Amino acid sequence: MNLDTREPAINTLGVLETAALLRELTAGLIAVDDFDEALSHLVRIARDAVPEVSWCGFTALRSGEPAGVAASDARLAELDELRHGSESPAMTAIQRREMTIAPDLGGEERWPCWTALAHGLGVCGVISAPVDVDDRAIGAINLYAHTAGTFSTRHQLTAMLLAEHAGLLLAAVRDRAEQAERAGEVDAQLLGEGVISQAVGVIMTQRGCPAPEALEVLRSAASSLDIPLREVAERLVATVTRSREG
Numbered sequence: 639m640n641l642d643t644r645e646p647a648i649n650t651l652g653v654l655e656t657a658a659l660l661r662e663l664t665a666g667l668i669a670v671d672d673f674d675e676a677l678s679h680l681v682r683i684a685r686d687a688v689p690e691v692s693w694c695g696f697t698a699l700r701s702g703e704p705a706g707v708a709a710s711d712a713r714l715a716e717l718d719e720l721r722h723g724s725e726s727p728a729m730t731a732i733q734r735r736e737m738t739i740a741p742d743l744g745g746e747e748r749w750p751c752w753t754a755l756a757h758g759l760g761v762c763g764v765i766s767a768p769v770d771v772d773d774r775a776i777g778a779i780n781l782y783a784h785t786a787g788t789f790s791t792r793h794q795l796t797a798m799l800l801a802e803h804a805g806l807l808l809a810a811v812r813d814r815a816e817q818a819e820r821a822g823e824v825d826a827q828l829l830g831e832g833v834i835s836q837a838v839g840v841i842m843t844q845r846g847c848p849a850p851e852a853l854e855v856l857r858s859a860a861s862s863l864d865i866p867l868r869e870v871a872e873r874l875v876a877t878v879t880r881s882r883e884g
């Protein structure tokens with residue numbers, strides 16, 4: 639990543655300030671298992687936690703999936719969209735795999751159409767930092783300022799740390815989503831099996847709960863008794879059948 643180190647070290651982001659930002663980001667994403675929801679949390683937290691940042695956006699590219707865009711302010715969402723092609727700070731950061739900085743858009747010539755749009759929305763400075771999520775998802779986090787010259791070395795360091803930490807957290811979000819999807823497929827298969835389906839039906843009737851909850855009750859019983867799920871289901875169905883016959 640490009641990093642302007644000409645500014646005195648005293649202006650770099652403080653340790654406590656950094657820790658607070660990363661802690662808040664972790665707390666906001668730790669339990670989320672939807673990627674787009676995670677992006678929404680990310681941009682809001684970054685906007686509120688990074689000093690002098692007016693808005694924050696995220697541009698995500700996902701293999702075989704729709705592109706993801708999130709904005710802390712819906713009015714500025716079009717700045718993060720892919721319709722600009724390669725002519726935007728976000729796509730430059732993604733393509734070059736390095737931080738892209740334009741502290742004063744007044745003299746910026748790299749993305750003329752995007753810059754004109756940004757000016758119209760009140761954006762005068764931008765930092766875009768690439769975010770590596772996993773082998774099927776990459777993106778860029780975009781920090782915007784409404785005053786030219788606002789962004790300094792400490793903001794560049796913030797963007798770099800934010801991008802690296804966000805990449806780790808977003809990768810975990812995608813892992814949780816994939817695990818949940820696989821678990822759902824397994825549950826669907828189990829609910830389609832005869833004796834397990836019957837046992838789930840019994841529990842649903844007894845407890846007045848939905849099928850997923852009933853399946854979890856069955857799983858809990860199997861774990862407590864340390865016997866296979868199917869055997870627990872067979873015992874439950876046999877017990878209910880005998881009681882009805884008696």
